[in-house]
Amino acid sequence: MSSDARCEVPDLPLHPEAAVRLGGFLIVFAAVALWELARPRRPATTSKRLRWRHNLALAAINALIIRALFPLAAVGAAAAAASRGWGVFNNVTITALIAVPASVVVLDLVVWLQHRLFHAIPVLWRLHRVHHADVDFDVTTGLRFHPLEMLISMLIKMAVIVVLGAPVLAVLVFELLLNATSMFNHANAGLPSRIERWVRRLIVTPDMHRIHHSTAADEMNRNFGFNLSLWDRCFGTYREAPRGGNDGMTIGLSAWRGPTAIITLPRLLDMPFRREPAATPGSA
Helix, strand or coil, X not given: CCCEHHHHHHHCCCCCHHHHHHHHHHHXXXXXXXXXXXXXXXCCCCCHHHHHHHHHHHHXXXXXXXXXXXXXHHHHHHHHHHHHCCCCCCCCCCEHHHHHHHHHHHHHHHHHHHHHHHHHCHHHHHHHHHHHCCCCCCCCHHHCCCHHHHHHHHHHHHHHHHHHCCCHHHHHHHHHHHHHHHHHHCCCCCCCHHHHHHHCCCECCHHHHHHHHECCHHXXXXXXXXXXXXXXXXXXXXXCCXXXXXXXXXXXXXXXXHHHCCCCHHHHHHHHHCCCCCCCCCCC
8 A cells, every 4th residue: 555645545445434433423422421420510401301302313314314415425525536536635645644634634624614604604503503502511412403504514524525635534533533522522511620721722622612602692702613722722713711600601592592492303403494583693
């Protein structure tokens, strides 16, 4: 096998991709759920059983739709680009030791930029507010996205993978990291403060990302990162702590709490099409 990225990519098998991702998901989900059970950060404000049932049902629907429309998804895009010589890394001589981590970092930046767009563009915010309307914050919040948002995100990701010529291995690693960090940084748990201060210098922690789920606009529009924390620091969107503290802050969207809270699956699916308040981020 050649040491350059172009030759290394096609040799990687694609068939185990779904099994690897599913296995990684189950391990991380179980670990974070047990962490929340052992050391809950905040008390639940509504039925955890009800939220989990519908949040996980939405996640299952998303997985089925993505797998049906894109059988090999992002990994398939990387393999297609490699076989056809598309993209930057497939047209330069570069070792996998550089191409793989570089691709992971670029894709992480793209997710950060995409997240900003879903807050800034009203029609995209209508989709993304399904995620933000969760009245509590835990591992299932990290899986709660509208199917249309998931489809748009996948198309953006696949386009970037093809243009970049990202190696298959890099894409598989990134997909595993994206799933794992999304569940980790939405955990209703917290690291010891001394450890947390050091960890958040590199990756997004639950205490850091929880601020992004505040009902306050100036807090919601901060800490957009999912994996690397450096993007928020570089682009001026980093916030150290919420005004009310992690125990006192209010989670969700103000207009979608109480009687208008979006919890059940049918309401999660039709929320983007509802003419109700909070059509822009940070409505109070």
